[in-house]
Amino acid sequence: MAQDNTANTSGNDISDEGLSCNSDEDAVNQADVENDDVLELNQFDGLPYSSRFYTLLKERKKLPVWKAKSEFMKALLNSQFVIVSGSAKTGRSSQIPQWCAEFCLSVRYQHGMVVCTQIHGQQSVDLALEVADEMDVNIGHEVGYSIPLETCCSDDTVLRYCTDDMLMREMMSDPLLERYGVIVLDQAHQRTVATDVILGLLKEITLQRPELRVVLLTATQAGPTLLAHCSRSPSAVPLIQLESPSVGEVVYSSSDGGRSGGHKGYFCSALRLVLEIHHSQEEGDLVVFLVTAEEINLAYEILCKEGSSLPSALGELLPIPVHPGQPGSLPILGGEVEVKIRRVFLTCSPNEDFFWAVCSINFVIDAGLQERYVYNPRIRANSVVTQPISKGQAESRKQLAGASGKCFCLYPEDRQLPLESRPYILESDIISTALFLKRMETAGLGNCDFINKPDPESLMQALEDLDYLAALDDDGNLSEMGIIMSELPLEPQMAKTLLASCEFDCVNEVVTIAAMLTVPSCFVVPSAELRPEAVQCHTKFQHPEGDHFTLINIYKAFKQSQQDPYCTVLKWCQDYYLSHTSLLMADARRTELTNILQRIELPLSMPAFGSRSNTLNIKRALLAGFFMQVARDVDGSGNYFILNHKHVAQIHPLSGYGSETPKLGLPEWVLFHEYSFSEDNCLRTVSHISPDEFIQMAPQYFFYNLPSSESKDILQSILDSKTSHCQERREALTLEEEPQEDQAYDRCVIQ
Numbered sequence: 001m002a003q004d005n006t007a008n009t010s011g012n013d014i015s016d017e018g019l020s021c022n023s024d025e026d027a028v029n030q031a032d033v034e035n036d037d038v039l040e041l042n043q044f045d046g047l048p049y050s051s052r053f054y055t056l057l058k059e060r061k062k063l064p065v066w067k068a069k070s071e072f073m074k075a076l077l078n079s080q081f082v083i084v085s086g087s088a089k090t091g092r093s094s095q096i097p098q099w100c101a102e103f104c105l106s107v108r109y110q111h112g113m114v115v116c117t118q119i120h121g122q123q124s125v126d127l128a129l130e131v132a133d134e135m136d137v138n139i140g141h142e143v144g145y146s147i148p149l150e151t152c153c154s155d156d157t158v159l160r161y162c163t164d165d166m167l168m169r170e171m172m173s174d175p176l177l178e179r180y181g182v183i184v185l186d187q188a189h190q191r192t193v194a195t196d197v198i199l200g201l202l203k204e205i206t207l208q209r210p211e212l213r214v215v216l217l218t219a220t221q222a223g224p225t226l227l228a229h230c231s232r233s234p235s236a237v238p239l240i241q242l243e244s245p246s247v248g249e250v251v252y253s254s255s256d257g258g259r260s261g262g263h264k265g266y267f268c269s270a271l272r273l274v275l276e277i278h279h280s281q282e283e284g285d286l287v288v289f290l291v292t293a294e295e296i297n298l299a300y301e302i303l304c305k306e307g308s309s310l311p312s313a314l315g316e317l318l319p320i321p322v323h324p325g326q327p328g329s330l331p332i333l334g335g336e337v338e339v340k341i342r343r344v345f346l347t348c349s350p351n352e353d354f355f356w357a358v359c360s361i362n363f364v365i366d367a368g369l370q371e372r373y374v375y376n377p378r379i380r381a382n383s384v385v386t387q388p389i390s391k392g393q394a395e396s397r398k399q400l401a402g403a404s405g406k407c408f409c410l411y412p413e414d415r416q417l418p419l420e421s422r423p424y425i426l427e428s429d430i431i432s433t434a435l436f437l438k439r440m441e442t443a444g445l446g447n448c449d450f451i452n453k454p455d456p457e458s459l460m461q462a463l464e465d466l467d468y469l470a471a472l473d474d475d476g477n478l479s480e481m482g483i484i485m486s487e488l489p490l491e492p493q494m495a496k497t498l499l500a501s502c503e504f505d506c507v508n509e510v511v512t513i514a515a516m517l518t519v520p521s522c523f524v525v526p527s528a529e530l531r532p533e534a535v536q537c538h539t540k541f542q543h544p545e546g547d548h549f550t551l552i553n554i555y556k557a558f559k560q561s562q563q564d565p566y567c568t569v570l571k572w573c574q575d576y577y578l579s580h581t582s583l584l585m586a587d588a589r590r591t592e593l594t595n596i597l598q599r600i601e602l603p604l605s606m607p608a609f610g611s612r613s614n615t616l617n618i619k620r621a622l623l624a625g626f627f628m629q630v631a632r633d634v635d636g637s638g639n640y641f642i643l644n645h646k647h648v649a650q651i652h653p654l655s656g657y658g659s660e661t662p663k664l665g666l667p668e669w670v671l672f673h674e675y676s677f678s679e680d681n682c683l684r685t686v687s688h689i690s691p692d693e694f695i696q697m698a699p700q701y702f703f704y705n706l707p708s709s710e711s712k713d714i715l716q717s718i719l720d721s722k723t724s725h726c727q728e729r730r731e732a733l734t735l736e737e738e739p740q741e742d743q744a745y746d747r748c749v750i751q
Helices: 002-010 016-020 024-032 051-060 064-078 092-106 121-135 164-170 193-208 224-230 262-280 293-308 391-400 431-442 456-468 480-487 492-503 507-517 528-539 547-563 569-575 580-599 612-626 691-697 700-705 710-736
Strands: 081-085 113-118 143-147 150-152 159-163 180-185 213-218 239-241 249-252 285-290 316-321 341-348 361-366 369-376 381-388 406-409 630-633 640-642 648-651 669-676 682-688
Touching (some): 051 121, 064 081, 064 092, 064 239, 092 113, 092 121, 092 159, 092 180, 113 121, 113 164, 113 193, 159 164, 180 193, 193 213, 193 431, 262 285, 262 361, 285 293, 285 391, 293 341, 361 391, 431 456, 431 480, 456 492, 492 507, 507 547, 507 612, 547 612, 612 669, 612 691, 691 710
Parallel strands (some): 081 213, 113 159, 180 213, 249 406, 285 341, 285 361, 316 341, 648 682
Antiparallel strands (some): 143 150, 369 381, 630 640, 630 669
C-alpha cells in the first residue's frame, strides 16, 4: 500500500476539480447554451470547436467505453497502474488516450505528454487520424504518430501514437521516459516482445517516477499474472472491465476440419461459405481469418476468379488481402460501401483489432488456428507451428460481426482453446532484446522485471552470439562496438555487417543490402500461370555472386527508373513483378541508416559496385556479421550442410541459385541470410563465398567451437596451410634481416 500512497501524493496539482474542467462533457453542455456571442474554445489548441466536434462527440458517447469514463479518471488519479479490458469495438484505443491527454492537461503537462503504443504501424496511423478528428485538432500538431520510417509529430504534440518497438528504441535516449506523463500500452494481451520488455522496465521506472501513470489496454480480462506484475498487492491495481458488445449468431462446425481435414478442411470450407453468403444476397462485408500469408494470397486468387464469373445481379465480390504488419494493406476505414459491392477481407492472426472502424462487417469466418514462429536456439532457426487461437482471440473475432451478424467457426464448439496466447518472448530470437537490455544497463536500468522470463537457453545463446559479434567486453558489459550497434535499427548481425563495411570501404553497397533485407520482400509472386514470366523478369537482375548482389541491382534499377522522365515507376515495378511499396520502404530505410551513420560520424564510401575489390569487400563485410550462417554443398547436388548445427538444407526456389535446373554450377560455399527449418527447410538470400574468406572473417573461438564435420576439417586444413606459410615467410624474413610489415594471412580486426 505504500506505493499507492506515494502515487496519491505525487500528483500534487491533480484534483477531481482540475479534471472536470477539461472534460468533453463540459464542451457539450456549453454548446447546448444558446448564446451566439460565446464560443467554446478547444483547450488543446485555443481555437473554437467546430460543429463536427459536437457531432462526433455525440457518436463517441454511444461507445461502451464511455460508461466507464468517471471510473477510469478516478483510477488514473489515484493509481500508477490502471488496467482496462474490452474489445476493440468498445472504443478503448481511441477514447482512453484522449482522456489521458485531458489528465495531463489538467496539470499543465508538468509531468509530460501521452504516448499510446500499438503493435502495427498502420493501426498507429489510423488511430491518430481518427483521434485528431475527434479532438478537433490538426494531425501532426496536438495529435501525432511515429512509426518506422515515418514520423508526424511536432513540439505541440500532446498525444502520440507509435509502435511498441519505436517506444522501446526511444528509451535508449530517454531511459526514464521523462517526456511522458501517461504511457498507454494498447493490445497488451498480444504479449509482443517489445510490450513485455517495456512493461518489465516500467516496473522500475515507476519507482523512480511516482508521478508517472501506466495504462494497460487488453482485449481480454487481465489474469492474475498481469495483476501481480503491476503491483505487489493485486487488489491495489484498478481493473476496469468494459461492457462487451453483443455477439450475434455463432455457427460451429460439426467436425474439426482444421486438424483432421488438414489444409483442405478449413480453407475450402471458408471459401465455400464466402460464395454461399454472396449468393444469399444478405447485406454486409466479410472477414475471413485464415492461418498463413500463403493462404491469404491463394484465397485472393481463387475469389478473384470465382467473382469474375458470378452473375452481375449478385453484385461485385471484392476480395481484399490484409497481411498483418504490412503497410498499405489495411482497408480504407469508415467510408460508405457502394451498393452491390461486397468486400471480403482476407487476413490472419494477430489482426483481430484491425477492423475496429469497419461498421459494415456482418459476417466473420474463423478457421480457429494461427501460425507461430518458434525459435530454436540450438540451430538458430525458426520452426513454424500451427496451433489453436486463444479464447480471447476467438471472442474478439465473434464480436466483429456485431449483434445482428453471424460468425462461422470452422471448428467444433467443444474444442479446448487456451485461455491466453503464449508470450512471444518465450518463442522468439532475443538477441536484439539482449543487446537492448545491455544498453539499458549502461543507462542505469539494470533490472527488467519480465512477466515471463525468457528461456535460459535462448538467453545464453543470445549473449554468446553478442560475444561472437564483439558487442560485449571481457566483463560481459556492452563494448564500444556494441554501443554503436545498438544505435542502428537493425538486427545485431546486420548492424555488425554495416559497421564492418565502414572499414572495408563498401558502405554505399552494404547499406543498400541492409535496407532491402529489413523491409518486406520486393519480389511479387503472381498466380501460377504468370509465374514463369515473373521468374524471367527477376532473372534480368541476377548477379553471378549471389542474391545479396542481386538486391543491389534491383535497387539501382529502381532508382534509375525514378530518374527517367519517360518512365512511370509504378508501371515499371508491375512490369518486372516487383513491389513498389517495398522498394519505397527500402529507399526510406536506406536514407535513415545513412543519416544515422553520418550522425555518429562513421565514414561513408563512394559507389564502386561492380569492381572486383568492391565485390570482395562486400563479402568480407557480410561475413563479419553473418559468419554463423555459412553452409557447404556436400555432394554437389544442392544439399547444403550448415556448419554450426550440422543440418542439411536446400536453396529456396526464389533464389537466383535455387532456379538452376538441373542443379549444376552451384557454389560450394555459401552465406545465407535466413534459414527456415520446418517450413520448407530452405536457405534464403544466398551468396557465394570462399572458405578462405570465411576463415579470415570468423572469430577464432567461434571456429573452434564448431561441431566436428568434414567441412570443418577442410577449413582446418586451409587454416593450417596458411599458418605454415606465414611461419615460413617469417623465418625467411628473419634470415634476410629485412624487417617488413607482416602482410601474412590475418583475421579481420572487426571484432
